[in-house]
Amino acid sequence: MKIHSLGYLVIQSTDPAAWRDFGTRILGLMPGRHDDEGTLWLRADERCQRLVIEGGEADEVAAIGWELRNDLVLEDLLAEFDAAGVAYERVEGLAARRGVADLVRVTDPAGYVLEFYWGMQVEPAPFVSPAGVSGFRTGSAGLGHVVLAAHPFAETNAFYRRRLGFGLTDFADMGGTPGHFLHTNERHHSLALIGVDRSAWFVKGGLVHLMVEMKTITDVGMAHARAAAAGCEFFETLGEHANDRMFSFYVDSPAGFPIEVGAGAVEIDPDTWTSVDIPFPDMWGHQVLGVPEQ
Ligand SMILES: [Fe+2]
Incomplete structure (x- = not known):
């Protein structure tokens, strides 16, 4: 796998104080080194950040951080981008602002800003949840998963599958809309692509959802x-x-998009997994609230 794991999410916010309250008091994340109206880092483990909240004019996802194992993997990825004509940029000072060794930005076919990085800083202070969460399952499985409004679907799917090497764990027809669940490590899916654009009623702040696993x-x-x-x-x-x-x-x-808070998910073996069709979303529960009337 070229991509090791989901590393972090960057969120632009008109109200970082609301994120601080929600992130620490409800989710149980720990404030990091940056903790003011301009930039708030929230920790879920030994890493210096897993959520970056940047004060701004809108409430939306600003970037998705994908972790690479080391500098050589980044070099190889950039060589592939060069060969395939994928545009990328190194933003002056951005790696330091994320607490990582090196970072390049790419915009995916659906318009999401991706940050491929390696070498994130580890904090000396251990993770202690201010809300008493016993811990978050991160490590080799990464932060969790993100679910994106993937339009155009085929092009976005091909970008993640063929260019970035994500594997297809399973897929479902969601009432005429394709949903593809993709892995890059033992986490069942680090990424899911739903074939809608951002005008769909359940896409808020640019995202379908972020999942964190306790x-x-x-x-x-x-x-x-x-x-x-x-x-x-x-x-x-x-x-x-x-x-x-x-x-x-x-x-x-506070960005509008929901955060899925979960535990107990299965792991897969990416080397032996074969893709399956799972046409029912839930074993039980997960009633969707606030569905707009037709
Ligand atoms: Fe999810």
Whole structure:
């Protein structure tokens, strides 16, 4: 796999204080080195950041960070981009602003800004959740997964599959819309592509959702209780997905898009996995709330 894992998400926010409250009090993430209205880093593990909140004019996803194992992998990827005519840029000072050794930016066919990087800084202070979460499952599986509004679908799918080497874990017909779940490590999917554009009612702040995985079912239940007590809006009720068997709920973030908070997902072996068609999304639960009337 050329891409090791989902590394981080960068979010532009009109209200970073709301993100600080939501991120620490509801999700249980830990404030990092940068903690002000301009830039907020939120930690989920020993890394210096897993969410970067940048103060700005809009509430939306600004970039998706994909981790590479080392400098040579980045070199090889750039050689492939050169050969294939994929445009990329190194933004002056951006690697330092993300706490990584080196970074290049690429825009995918659906318009998402991707940051391919290696060498993220590790903090000396251990991760301690301010909300008492026992921990987040990251490490070799990365931050979690992102689900994108992938339009045009075929071109976006080909970019991730052929250019970046993601594997197809499974797929589903979502009422006439394709949904493809892609892996780049043992996590069932680090990325999912849904064949809609950003005008779809469930795409908010540019994203379908971000998933973070906690260590235990108890962590998820307690996060659900915190969100309910704080009056957060839920996008989906508690449930268990059919494909990754994630026990989770979805809560709206200050950017609009929901964050799926889960635990207990299955792992796959990327070397032996064969793609399957899973035409039912859930084993139970996950009722979608707030579906607009037709
Ligand atoms: Fe998900």
